[in-house]
Amino acid sequence: MNGAGQRIEIAGVGKRFGGQQILEAIDLTIAPGELVALLGPSGSGKTTLLRIIAGLETAESGQIRFGDDDATRLTVQERRVGFVFQSYALFRHMTVFDNIAYGLTVRPRRERPRRREIARCVDELLEMMQLPGLGGRYPAQLSGGQRQRVALARAMAIEPRVLLLDEPFGALDAKVRKELRQWLREIHDRTGLTTVFVTHDQGEAMDLADRVAVLNAGHIEQVGAPRELSETPATPFVREFLA
Amino acid sequence: MSERTIAARAADFASESPRTRGLLIAISIAFLSLFLFLPLAVVFAQAFAHGTGAYFAAFVDPDARAAIALTLSVAAVAVPLNAAFGIAAAWAIAKFDFVGKNLLTTLIDLPFSVSPVVAGLVFVLVFGAQGVFGPWVAAHGLHIIFAPTGIVLATLFVTFPFVARELIPLMQQQGVAEEEAALTLGAGGLRAFVTVTLPNVKWALLYGVLLCNARAMGEFGAVSVVSGHIRGLTNTIPLQVEILYNEYNIVAAFALASLLALLALVTLALKTYLEWRFVGAVARRPAR
Numbered sequence: 001m002n003g004a005g006q007r008i009e010i011a012g013v014g015k016r017f018g019g020q021q022i023l024e025a026i027d028l029t030i031a032p033g034e035l036v037a038l039l040g041p042s043g044s045g046k047t048t049l050l051r052i053i054a055g056l057e058t059a060e061s062g063q064i065r066f067g068d069d070d071a072t073r074l075t076v077q078e079r080r081v082g083f084v085f086q087s088y089a090l091f092r093h094m095t096v097f098d099n100i101a102y103g104l105t106v107r108p109r110r111e112r113p114r115r116r117e118i119a120r121c122v123d124e125l126l127e128m129m130q131l132p133g134l135g136g137r138y139p140a141q142l143s144g145g146q147r148q149r150v151a152l153a154r155a156m157a158i159e160p161r162v163l164l165l166d167e168p169f170g171a172l173d174a175k176v177r178k179e180l181r182q183w184l185r186e187i188h189d190r191t192g193l194t195t196v197f198v199t200h201d202q203g204e205a206m207d208l209a210d211r212v213a214v215l216n217a218g219h220i221e222q223v224g225a226p227r228e229l230s231e232t233p234a235t236p237f238v239r240e241f242l243a
Numbered sequence: 244m245s246e247r248t249i250a251a252r253a254a255d256f257a258s259e260s261p262r263t264r265g266l267l268i269a270i271s272i273a274f275l276s277l278f279l280f281l282p283l284a285v286v287f288a289q290a291f292a293h294g295t296g297a298y299f300a301a302f303v304d305p306d307a308r309a310a311i312a313l314t315l316s317v318a319a320v321a322v323p324l325n326a327a328f329g330i331a332a333a334w335a336i337a338k339f340d341f342v343g344k345n346l347l348t349t350l351i352d353l354p355f356s357v358s359p360v361v362a363g364l365v366f367v368l369v370f371g372a373q374g375v376f377g378p379w380v381a382a383h384g385l386h387i388i389f390a391p392t393g394i395v396l397a398t399l400f401v402t403f404p405f406v407a408r409e410l411i412p413l414m415q416q417q418g419v420a421e422e423e424a425a426l427t428l429g430a431g432g433l434r435a436f437v438t439v440t441l442p443n444v445k446w447a448l449l450y451g452v453l454l455c456n457a458r459a460m461g462e463f464g465a466v467s468v469v470s471g472h473i474r475g476l477t478n479t480i481p482l483q484v485e486i487l488y489n490e491y492n493i494v495a496a497f498a499l500a501s502l503l504a505l506l507a508l509v510t511l512a513l514k515t516y517l518e519w520r521f522v523g524a525v526a527r528r529p530a531r
Contacts, residue, residue: 056423076426083427089420093442103428106438158428 005033005194006067006161013052013062015045022048023218026062030211033192035185037205040215041241046198049215050164053196055079066161082155082193084165088147090139096150097122097135103158125153128187145176152184156191163188165197169204181208202242206230214238286504289497301498309475310483310499313391317479318459321398325455326448329406334440337414338422351407354400363397363468370396389471394479397465402458409451410444417443446521450514457510461503 008030015023023045030036038046051057053064055076064071071079091099098105100122104113113121126132129149139147148168155163168184169177185208188195199205205212206226213223214237222234233239291298301307335341336348354362369375370387380387387393421443425435441448463481470477478486480499487496 054427056427077429077431080429081427083424085420085424087420089424091421091424091439102425102430102438106425106428106430106434154424154428 005192007032007065008053008162008194008196009063009065010049010053011063011065013049013059013064015048015052015057015059021218023052023059026220028213028220028223030194030196032067032194035188035195035208035210036197037209037212038196038198038215039200039202039205039212039241041200043217044215045218046200046215047166050166050196050198053162054081054083054164056083080158080161082158082160082163084148084151084155084163084168086167086170088139088151090147090150090154092139094138095135096126096131096137096139096142099139099150100125100153100157102154121157122153125157128190129153130183144172145180148172148180152187156193160193163193163195165195167198167200169199169201177204184208206242214241216241283504283508286497286500289493290501292497293494297494298498298501301495304495306475306478307483307495307499310478310480311502313394313477314460314479314481317391317395317398318456320395321402321459322452322456324399325403326406326452328403329410329451329455330441330448332407333410333414333444334436336411337417338419338440348411351404351411354403359401359462359464360468362400363465366393366397366400366465366469388469389473389477391477393469394466394477397469398459398462401462401465402455405455405458406448406451409447409454413444413447414440446517450517453510453513453517457506460506 008028010026010028010030013023013026014021026049028036038049040046048057052059055071055074055078059072062072066079091102094102097119101118104118104121107113122135126135129152131146131149131153134142134146134150139150142150152165152168165184169180172180181204197208206229209226211223211225212229214221214229216237222229222238229238230242233242290301302311332347332351336344367374367388370380370393371377372381372388374380374388385392387396421439422435425439426432430438460479461481462479463485466479467482467485470479470482472478472482472486474486480503484496484499484503487493487499
């Protein structure tokens with residue numbers, strides 16, 4: 001797996017939809033290998049911002065850069081981001097193995113690894129995600145926590161530049177959530193991937209992230225380390241949201 | 244109170260008395276017998292009225308063979324085309340937002356609300372000798388009306404909605420998340436469609452194709468108007484059955500009709516199997 005994370009630069013990003021300004025003048029720089037949380041209530045635009053970084057949605061204004069490359073014009077496939085959806089979006093008719101291998105099997109023939117190489121890669125990921133021996137199962141046969149980890153393995157199989165997670169623990173019960181939080185931190189530390197995750201749970205954001213960006217109604221209210229945010233909130237909204 | 248007594252009491256309260264139940268079942272069976280079992284039985288009884296020799300002789304007749312061949316070839320063209328149209332329409336409607344989406348959804352249902360005879364007549368008025376494009380068609384040496392091409396067109400029209408209507412609700416329910424996931428993993432649009440979208444709807448697609456095929460082979464009204472009833476050339480099985488019956492060739496008529504009856508039974512059996520086996524994968528047809 002790759003060890004080097006890339007810097008993400010978001011400059012002046014704005015988006016309108018149906019007469020509403022979903023995001024306005026978003027500026028955010030995420031250092032290589034950092035774990036950043038986009039925190040905010042629903043409707044704050046955090047998921048939209050994440051999807052814009054991924055290329056699943058386009059911004060009307062602004063730029064996205066990965067490292068030194070301008071990614072704004074790149075298609076979602078070209079950006080090579082690892083995205084974990086809120087509902088995991090596992091391919092229901094494929095086995096866990098095929099799900100994780102998917103990103104490798106759709107590569108053009110020249111770049112596609114050999115079958116044995118793919119199998120090795122998938123097995124490594126299954127080990128890392130603590131899912132040994134589940135390669136032959138179907139998503140419907142897995143628990144929520146297991147599906148989560150398969151989704152993460154699938155995203156990481158393509159050796160992404162950055163890892164994006166949309167409310168990764170939203171659908172799980174409290175105990176599983178706590179365990180996975182710890183485990184995600186470990187995975188992040190081990191791989192060094194630049195990671196951005198969206199959440200409305202302030203406890204989760206403060207617990208996990210190196211830095212937290214608090215969003216409200218399409219603006220970033222404050223960005224900083226968790227302690228900085230709780231000790232010196234920049235606006236009343238931040239203070240109340242983190243209370 | 245134990246849980247069992249509560250449940251039992253609820254069941255008693257909700258269900259009818261045994262007598263009412265028996266009566267409803269009897270009425271259903273009587274209805275089905277009169278309008279379904281009896282006609283089917285009569286078809287086979289009449290077909291074999293003069294013995295198996297006469298039954299099989301009906302299929303040796305060149306006009307009958309031509310009718311069977313034409314029916315099969317029309318279905319072979321119309322069903323795959325409508326499967327492709329249906330998939331494309333369902334994909335567009337379920338996965339995208341665009342101006343005119345509601346109009347498209349309404350248009351897809353149009354063939355169901357139009358009388359088949361009117362559907363056939365429309366093609367005559369458009370492509371017939373006195374039709375809108377009549378001179379153009381004649382000038383290019385094409386034969387549409389009173390020729391197999393017209394029959395295919397009319398069949399395409401009346402069977403169009405079947406595949407689309409099976410796929411649309413299912414695809415809408417499945418959403419776009421899996422396709423988006425495929426895109427983030429590097430799959431192109433077509434690749435995602437073939438490897439993710441299609442496999443997710445394969446049973447509903449089969450179900451829709453089954454219905455489309457049954458209607459394509461059994462269509463009478465629209466085909467009757469455009470065909471011209473030219474023996475050996477533009478008669479499908481349903482049309483040939485009508486001709487034979489009008490000539491009082493009862494056994495031959497019912498012999499051909501038994502083919503359609505068999506098709507109906509096979510379709511019903513496959514359909515029931517698909518519904519039973521893939522309960523979640525085949526969306527229930529929305530109420531008309």
